[in-house]
Amino acid sequence: EIVLTQSPGTLSLSPGERATLSCRASQSVSSSYLAWYQQKPGQAPRLLIYGASSRATGIPDRFSGSGSGTDFTLTISRLEPEDFAVYYCQQYGSSPPTFGPGTKVDIK
């Protein structure tokens, strides 16, 4: 199975700052089938990005995804108070689909 590694484990930033989250795969992710999710405490994950760079319905344009092969990035251009959460990457190009361990974005 494809193992995903996310860095950093925790990112401490202030509202208005730019956040850059990394996801690295143990082998190439087929057709850039890479997604990003946001999860807040007590809530289900919410799909932000699919296909490495396409925003899901209703997701603000401050969220953007990039990358291909084994290296992917989620960028939040200007952090809003509601963006402080845990972010997971997930590959669905090969079975079983797998998730990264998550990056927590907290308030500095």
Next chain:
Amino acid sequence: QVQLQESGPGLVKPSGTLSLTCAVSGGSISSSNWWSWVRQPPGKGLEWIGEIYHSGSTNYNPSLKSRVTISVDKSKNQFSLKLSSVTAADTAVYYCARSEIVVVIPGAFDIWGQGTMVTVSS
């Protein structure tokens, strides 16, 4: 819009069988989607358990395959999870989720249920 709702016992005894159901509302389970179960132990990350198509075709995580059965009931517009021989390591929030077909494979999980906590304890 499509909504998912998990239901089932919140407490299961060790060595018993965990059984959960996911009701689909606002849409048909017979649409071109795969329907999955994903779990999250307390304070930990997400693990995909398996998926089913309305035809009954299934795929399971190899790490759980020997203990998992996922089934679909089209008449009730729902699908179910059974996980046998449970231990404390199976304690988690269990989510059901939908993925649309991308070309020919399941895509990302675009709709999630709210999740249900299942504790394995005597």
